[in-house]
Amino acid sequence: MSIATPEKTALKLGFVPLLDCAPLVIAREKGFFEAEGLNVVLSRESNWANIRDKVSFGLLDGAQMLSPMPLAATLGLGSQTTPMVTALALSMNGNAVTLSAELYRALSPQLRDRPNPAEVGNALKQWIGTLRTKPVFATVYPYSCQHYQLRYWLTASGINPDDDVTLIAVPPTQMISTMRDHMIDGYCAGEPWNSLAQQCGEGRVALTGYQIWPDSIEKVFGVTQRWADAHPHTHAALIRALVNACEWLSFSDNHPEALELLKLPPYLDQSAIPLGHTDTVLPIMQSFFGPGVNCPSLSHAHLMLEQMERWGQWSGGDRDQIARQVYRHDIYSNALGLDRLSQHA
Amino acid sequence: MKDSRSLDVLIIDDEPTRAEALFDALNALGHKVVCHLSDSRRLCDQVSELSPDMVIIDMDSPNRDTLESMAAMSRSNPRPIVFFAEKADDRESISAAISAGVSAYVADGLQTDRVKAIMDTAIAQFDAYHSLRTELEKTKSQLSERKVVEKAKGMLMKHQGCDEEQAYKTLRKLAMDRSQKLVEVAQSVIDILELTTLPNAGKR
Numbered sequence: 001m002s003i004a005t006p007e008k009t010a011l012k013l014g015f016v017p018l019l020d021c022a023p024l025v026i027a028r029e030k031g032f033f034e035a036e037g038l039n040v041v042l043s044r045e046s047n048w049a050n051i052r053d054k055v056s057f058g059l060l061d062g063a064q065m066l067s068p069m070p071l072a073a074t075l076g077l078g079s080q081t082t083p084m085v086t087a088l089a090l091s092m093n094g095n096a097v098t099l100s101a102e103l104y105r106a107l108s109p110q111l112r113d114r115p116n117p118a119e120v121g122n123a124l125k126q127w128i129g130t131l132r133t134k135p136v137f138a139t140v141y142p143y144s145c146q147h148y149q150l151r152y153w154l155t156a157s158g159i160n161p162d163d164d165v166t167l168i169a170v171p172p173t174q175m176i177s178t179m180r181d182h183m184i185d186g187y188c189a190g191e192p193w194n195s196l197a198q199q200c201g202e203g204r205v206a207l208t209g210y211q212i213w214p215d216s217i218e219k220v221f222g223v224t225q226r227w228a229d230a231h232p233h234t235h236a237a238l239i240r241a242l243v244n245a246c247e248w249l250s251f252s253d254n255h256p257e258a259l260e261l262l263k264l265p266p267y268l269d270q271s272a273i274p275l276g277h278t279d280t281v282l283p284i285m286q287s288f289f290g291p292g293v294n295c296p297s298l299s300h301a302h303l304m305l306e307q308m309e310r311w312g313q314w315s316g317g318d319r320d321q322i323a324r325q326v327y328r329h330d331i332y333s334n335a336l337g338l339d340r341l342s343q344h345a
Numbered sequence: 346m347k348d349s350r351s352l353d354v355l356i357i358d359d360e361p362t363r364a365e366a367l368f369d370a371l372n373a374l375g376h377k378v379v380c381h382l383s384d385s386r387r388l389c390d391q392v393s394e395l396s397p398d399m400v401i402i403d404m405d406s407p408n409r410d411t412l413e414s415m416a417a418m419s420r421s422n423p424r425p426i427v428f429f430a431e432k433a434d435d436r437e438s439i440s441a442a443i444s445a446g447v448s449a450y451v452a453d454g455l456q457t458d459r460v461k462a463i464m465d466t467a468i469a470q471f472d473a474y475h476s477l478r479t480e481l482e483k484t485k486s487q488l489s490e491r492k493v494v495e496k497a498k499g500m501l502m503k504h505q506g507c508d509e510e511q512a513y514k515t516l517r518k519l520a521m522d523r524s525q526k527l528v529e530v531a532q533s534v535i536d537i538l539e540l541t542t543l544p545n546a547g548k549r
Contacts, residue, residue, distance in 0.1 A: 041505060045518075046405045053448070078416060167418060168411075173522045173523075
């Protein structure tokens with residue numbers, strides 16, 4: 001285990017107010033950063049593009065990122081090319097497809113009590129056949145599991161995501177109100193925005209990301225390649241602190257306290273408040289810790305690169321080389337003093 | 346036929362004073378400018394209809410991701426919009442833009458010198474507004490509102506271990522996400538932080 005003095009101890013890390021920013025919040029509020037000798041300021045960011053740009057240009061040392069983001073930045077998709085790495089997965093699963101209450105009612109005669117994604121897809125396809133206009137679905141960001149999962153599910157249901165529906169983008173904080181105003185019929189987003197829509201009666205969680213791709217890495221901790229090279233000990237200390245926070249989050253006894261801490265501004269604030277009494281029927285299965293959760297697996301990087309290619313975002317190239325360059329399980333293992341793990345490929 | 350030097354520019358900014366100043370400045374440069382405030386829900390339609398050569402947007406607007414999505418799903422958008430950085434190839438001016446809190450998207454194939462001139466104007470306007478805002482805050486007549494915001498800032502600075510600028514930005518981002526006034530957000534921040542047993546939070 002490499003426990004050496006961190007090169008830099010005053011750090012600024014970015015997060016987006018979603019439930020899976022919890023590891024960063026807990027690491028700060030429960031003193032896990034402090035225990036590693038790190039003084040961390042967390043910066044709430046309003047959008048993913050800011051996370052990417054501020055990390056790229058050194059305004060943030062690192063950040064919670066959508067798992068495809070370090071790959072997209074390294075490939076220069078949708079932005080200037082900035083080589084990035086991730087050596088830690090922060091969360092697994094956590095997305096869902098929510099349909100408007102109205103649409104769900106329209107489909108419900110064909111749905112069983114707990115329909116699977118294929119049944120929902122089938123009903124949706126038939127419903128689309130009866131319409132003159134295309135239904136509108138929203139996602140938050142183009143390089144995200146949410147976007148890929150929605151496209152993957154629609155395609156598997158025989159619905160062409162480019163021709164049979166209209167795909168638009170809406171900020172997560174505006175998903176529910178946009179649906180209330182009948183401007184979208186459904187969306188794929190991260191928690192808490194699905195549970196909240198169901199609680200306020202505007203929508204129904206129709207299927208989950210877990211049902212589409214079980215145990216898929218959702219958020220990662222990302223830094224630039226240049227930052228990782230210049231701060232190996234700080235990087236390792238951050239990984240240890242965040243893994244400790246992830247482990248703390250895995251104990252259900254800690255959940256009430258975690259929720260209290262997440263309610264603090266500037267974290268989730270009001271959007272976390274109703275979550276105390278959530279009962280989701282479908283398995284969203286968001287997890288922060290456990291075997292295979294935190295190690296940035298190469299197979300996930302491959303899956304993401306495949307999606308980028310499949311949906312025309314990337315013209316293709318040496319997937320394996322890029323996956324190995326960006327998803328650094330070696331740095332993860334070294335930071336935690338684990339023996340060389342069998343490669344998670 | 347439009348003048349070859351005149352561009353269609355869309356400004357997306359929730360700060361009316363700043364948007365207006367930038368509008369005037371770009372108009373004076375001979376560009377055709379449209380401002381878009383607050384309501385992001387018509388944004389996709391508006392971008393498709395206007396098909397602007399360039400979009401200038403407050404970095405902290407949640408709508409940045411919406412624009413990036415439109416660019417990525419360009420099959421339905423005749424005009425691909427790409428991040429300014431890719432064409433300008435000028436890290437310094439991008440850094441200046443990020444520090445000023447302004448980002449831009451330009452249509453593919455635009456000449457960089459014209460884009461650069463617009464970008465420099467936007468950066469200057471955003472910087473100027475920043476100084477103006479600081480002044481305004483000091484002289485603001487609604488003293489009670491100012492006190493609430495000041496108190497919330499102070500509590501955030503203490504709890505988050507951040508500086509005044511970041512505390513202010515945090516309040517502003519919360520206000521944008523909730524579509525509330527700054528003072529309302531400040532009051533709720535005070536309420537929540539006062540309820541919290543602060544001595545225990547932040548320590549193990």
